[in-house]
Amino acid sequence: MRNFDVAIIGGGASGLACAARLSEVNRLSAGSPSSQSARLSAPRKLNIAVIEADSRVGKKLASTGNGQGNVSNLNVAPANYRGGNRRVLDEIISGDPYSGLDVFGGVLFCADARGRIYPAGKQASALCDSLINTLTSNGVEILLSSRVTSVVPAARQNANGGFTVVLENGEKLTAKAVVLATGGKSQCKYNADGSAYGLATALGHTIVPLFPSLVQLKTLTAPIKTARGIRVESHVRAVVNGQVVKECAGDVIFTEYGVTGNAIFGVSPAFAGLDFNADPRPNSTARANSTARPASTHNSNSTTRVEELIASNPSPHLCIDLLPAFTQRQITSALKEKLALGTPAQETLSGILHNQLGRAVVKYACELTGVEYPANARLVPPEEVAACVKNFCLNVTGTLGFDSAQVTRGGIDMNEVTQNLESKLCPNFFITGEALDVDGDCGGYNLRWAFLSAKRVAEELIKRS
Numbered sequence: 334m335r336n337f338d339v340a341i342i343g344g345g346a347s348g349l350a351c352a353a354r355l356s357e358v359n360r361l362s363a364g365s366p367s368s369q370s371a372r373l374s375a376p377r378k379l380n381i382a383v384i385e386a387d388s389r390v391g392k393k394l395a396s397t398g399n400g401q402g403n404v405s406n407l408n409v410a411p412a413n414y415r416g417g418n419r420r421v422l423d424e425i426i427s428g429d430p431y432s433g434l435d436v437f438g439g440v441l442f443c444a445d446a447r448g449r450i451y452p453a454g455k456q457a458s459a460l461c462d463s464l465i466n467t468l469t470s471n472g473v474e475i476l477l478s479s480r481v482t483s484v485v486p487a488a489r490q491n492a493n494g495g496f497t498v499v500l501e502n503g504e505k506l507t508a509k510a511v512v513l514a515t516g517g518k519s520q521c522k523y524n525a526d527g528s529a530y531g532l533a534t535a536l537g538h539t540i541v542p543l544f545p546s547l548v549q550l551k552t553l554t555a556p557i558k559t560a561r562g563i564r565v566e567s568h569v570r571a572v573v574n575g576q577v578v579k580e581c582a583g584d585v586i587f588t589e590y591g592v593t594g595n596a597i598f599g600v601s602p603a604f605a606g607l608d609f610n611a612d613p614r615p616n617s618t619a620r621a622n623s624t625a626r627p628a629s630t631h632n633s634n635s636t637t638r639v640e641e642l643i644a645s646n647p648s649p650h651l652c653i654d655l656l657p658a659f660t661q662r663q664i665t666s667a668l669k670e671k672l673a674l675g676t677p678a679q680e681t682l683s684g685i686l687h688n689q690l691g692r693a694v695v696k697y698a699c700e701l702t703g704v705e706y707p708a709n710a711r712l713v714p715p716e717e718v719a720a721c722v723k724n725f726c727l728n729v730t731g732t733l734g735f736d737s738a739q740v741t742r743g744g745i746d747m748n749e750v751t752q753n754l755e756s757k758l759c760p761n762f763f764i765t766g767e768a769l770d771v772d773g774d775c776g777g778y779n780l781r782w783a784f785l786s787a788k789r790v791a792e793e794l795i796k797r798s
């Protein structure tokens with residue numbers, strides 16, 4: 334049976350980062366001078382294993398940010414995260430946006446106009462290579478195609494401390510400390526089927542209910558039926574219980590089930606875990622509502638019928654500004670000019686929006702104002718059509734599932750770990766990354782959590798070594 338000081342289960346973003354930091358101890362101990370006093374103060378070499386179910390480590394990390402690796406964000410703040418035990422969570426994610434990235438020795442990072450931080454070469458796979466190089470040079474053993482099926486604390490077997498880690502093929506390893514870095518339940522193709530939570534529940538841990546987050550949204554599809562496949566640069570507000578709980582600029586793509594695109598992923602945490610069958614405006618509020626504000630304050634000069642109707646919509650919905658670069662007044666003037674030139678009412682948004690989307694918006698304005706489309710579309714005042722362009726409203730009916738989601742809301746209860754992310758139920762058992770009940774917004778926040786939680790655990794293990 335092979336024996337390790339530390340067994341890290343999962344070779345994803347946080348498992349690899351944790352192993353890389355820990356293994357620095359081995360580089361320091363190998364390079365320490367030969368005098369006896371220096372040898373005594375040098376750190377002890379650690380026997381570290383990364384145990385990965387897949388045939389490759391870092392598969393998900395290599396696919397992040399559309400293959401470019403969006404690893405952090407200049408605008409990082411506690412409001413970008415949800416999770417239990419805010420004190421521990423806020424303390425770990427606080428600080429310089431680049432903190433935690435020093436694990437990628439020698440890689441340069443830069444931010445784009447939206448504050449998203451990427452490696453300068455814009456290649457996520459290079460991040461994996463950097464971590465694998467560190468692990469290899471520092472003598473970390475990487476066990477591939479090795480799914481862990483159970484972790485048994487030695488006390489339960491009357492042995493001398495530590496753990497027995499059992500693999501799917503029946504092989505057993507021992508380790509003095511175990512780090513669970515098995516990620517969440519999002520996207521099965523990355524081995525994220527949720528079964529790894531069982532390793533923690535077997536030790537007595539509780540799983541806070543799991544929901545897909547950073548995910549496409551299902552909406553009522555009638556208003557967007559003719560706009561399928563159209564992509565539009567927008568500003569999207571998520572409205573839950575009559576409050577704007579999240580907003581995001583970016584592209585929106587209309588689909589057969591609802592909407593996707595950057596801006597949708599950005600606001601989707603507002604809808605993760607909502608009960609869409611509940612009566613509108615339930616007493617419970619969404620977890621994402623820390624920055625909530627009344628939906629009706631968006632346009633303080635609200636005068637149109639459309640805006641009044643949308644402001645009173647009790648269902649969870651999206652309010653999409655389809656033309657953020659122009660004011661409602663500018664759009665109204667353009668529409669009036671078109672009507673004066675004899676443009677048919679249903680075509681007035683042609684040249685302003687994609688033609689098909691323009692017709693869908695005019696139809697939507699007709700429906701809201703109770704006018705027959707297209708026969709009487711000319712009866713809808715241009716002010717109301719312009720209000721629909723700025724407030725295209727879609728009721729959200731659900732989210733796509735875990736296999737479409739980038740992250741998992743919920744996970745191992747944060748109240749069951751210490752500030753160093755050690756289990757309070759099982760000493761020397763640590764948990765990092767998405768396996769814990771922490772999820773961040775779209776824009777590099779989840780990898781930041783993966784790297785910083787890994788750093789926290791590695792530093793604690795080094796202190797104890």
Ligand SMILES: Cc1cc2nc3c(=O)[nH]c(=O)nc-3n(C[C@H](O)[C@H](O)[C@H](O)COP(=O)(O)OP(=O)(O)OC[C@H]3O[C@@H](n4cnc5c(N)ncnc54)[C@H](O)[C@@H]3O)c2cc1C
Pocket residue numbers: 342343344345346347348384385386387390391392393394396397398399402403404405479480481482514515516517519520523524525528529738739740765766767768776777778779780781783
């Ligand atoms: C397509 C996509 C794009 C994303 N883009 C971004 C982005 O740009 N920025 C961002 O911040 N976040 C992004 N995310 C989210 C981010 O990738 C995750 O939050 C992050 O990878 C979580 O790190 P982790 O180490 O906790 O888990 P993971 O990276 O998922 O690693 C877990 C590892 O554990 C292994 N494993 C699971 N069970 C076992 C077991 N029983 N035994 C052994 N090994 C096991 C898995 O195979 C996997 O390698 C994206 C996610 C997806 C799916």
